[in-house]
Amino acid sequence: MKVIVTGAGGFIGTQLVRELCQRGTLxxxxxxxxxxSSIVAADLCIPEESRQGLPDWVSFVEADLSTDEAVDSIIPKEEDFLLFHLAAIVSGDGERDFDLCIRVNLEGTVKLFEACRNSRGQARLVFASSLAVFGGEACPPVVGDETKPLPQTTYGMTKLAGELMINDYSRKDFLDGRAIRLPTIFIRPGKPNAALSSFASGLFREPLSGVDFELPVSREQGVPLLSYRKVVEAFVLAMECDGEALGDDRTLTLPSRQYFVRDMISALERVAEQKGITLGKIIDQPDPLVIKVVEGWPIGTESKRAEALGMSADSSVEEVIEAYLEDFHEVSGQA
Amino acid sequence: MKVIVTGAGGFIGTQLVRELCQRGTLxxxxxxxxxxSSIVAADLCIPEESRQGLPDWVSFVEADLSTDEAVDSIIPKEEDFLLFHLAAIVSGDGERDFDLCIRVNLEGTVKLFEACRNSRGQARLVFASSLAVFGGEACPPVVGDETKPLPQTTYGMTKLAGELMINDYSRKDFLDGRAIRLPTIFIRPGKPNAALSSFASGLFREPLSGVDFELPVSREQGVPLLSYRKVVEAFVLAMECDGEALGDDRTLTLPSRQYFVRDMISALERVAEQKGITLGKIIDQPDPLVIKVVEGWPIGTESKRAEALGMSADSSVEEVIEAYLEDFHEVSGQA
Known part of the structure; x- marks a missing residue:
């Protein structure tokens, strides 16, 4: 069966395409x-490192997926297909450019769902949502599938709108969709991105590369973390599960573990000492915009439904740091 | 100040325009x-009875409000204004025509909000939402502002999307919005409409007119009811309240009282006996589509925030039947 991955030029999309190639079946x-049978990896831009070492049944489409032409070019007209929809404007960019966020995350997503509905093939899809659907003064510190969402960013609002569409399109049998709410994913290699949660990767990545890191939040800030290995596994499990069995809400809040920034730093220091890595400095440099938004986010998740499908959190930060060193040792520039 | 009312050809819109004319101030x-200073009453179609007896500072615009031209013609470019946005495809029609529901309730609403944002005048608006944002197997029987919404109709989904937009547009200072979630409003005069809750008015209206009524739901069905007099008052109070004081969620679940169909029928019989009215028969004629949807709806509301603003439920069904006879005695054709 044909698989389409949007956002395939991003970090998680790249890892997901690699995982799908390795598995070969679902x-x-x-x-x-x-x-x-084939994978279409689509994104506005797909860098060379996302293409390297992939088999010839992976094809790449660079296009603005919020346009009719691009959507038309990637969604099959006749055959059944599987779609992982990850492409999105991230939270920081979304706060800076409301119209762009609406156009890509909301209108673009609806266009994609409409193309799935209009295809003569059956579409089964996983939509990448986010814990950013939660927030506000009354938000409990630990959130889950039964918590009332109340987005405090345009990004979070568009993600929640996507979840609503998934439910209604699935209820109407226009497609067989499911959404997974991602917590903060770490450790992302490469450059910082415009997500407001970007610090949760930079905090490890930069010091491990011997670069000083300016910490924009308090060391007492709690963050619900999940590793990129676990989130890729969750995408696969979400596609494999029986959509009907999810009942009237097809959104799953992914498992995560709650860490305070100070504990993340201690774990980093322990691993660095073990491996003989000289860390760059972590410098406290509070950023009011980041603090305001991140303080409104939940710090933990309750994820029974996701866990029942085999999705799980990491056992420790140390484990994730070690996996990162294993996967991206050279990329990170560490000797 | 200029006031615009969309959906002004509908029952609640008509009553709201009359109330605003009587008040003269907000x-x-x-x-x-x-x-x-003036009222623009807009709708796809505004019947003669909605226009009768209104002062000459009320103007009428008949147009498809989901088009750019219509939105452009009713939203002021320079002056401050107040907007009551009631126009919508109702629940039954929305289930029958998904595309129409999306075009009018979602895209049309976004167009209207965008016009408010782009106006050089300040826009303050009340959006008519609905208890149809709630539903699903895990829905508690009594819902309120803290309950997780989970729409089970396209209508409910578009109403929830409108609430999300109100929150985000208000947060970004694009407009000063608030949404009110309407329970089942009764007693509507005239003909049955395509709302799945239409029976809750027909149950009184038809027998009072000496016409037999086919009851599509069980007599044991509970319904959260609010009279048209109370909902018009709630629209006014929602416009008058301080939007900032609503905090990060600008949606209010309106008060209602929960009645079982059997109690509604008993109250009807009591009032009819008192007034010497010979009632048409109520014939049990279960409709699986209506039953399925209505059974998924909540049967009561918890509305502390709305009550704190002075919004309230009716004290009894009898009171509402009597008000209906007073307001629509001739319209209903009863001698």
Missing amino acids: ALRPSGEVEI | ALRPSGEVEI
């Missing part, structure tokens, strides 16, 4: 195992 | 009292 419930 | 918090 165990779709309740119908059974299917072979992945 | 006590906007925190700025103070303003005189209503």
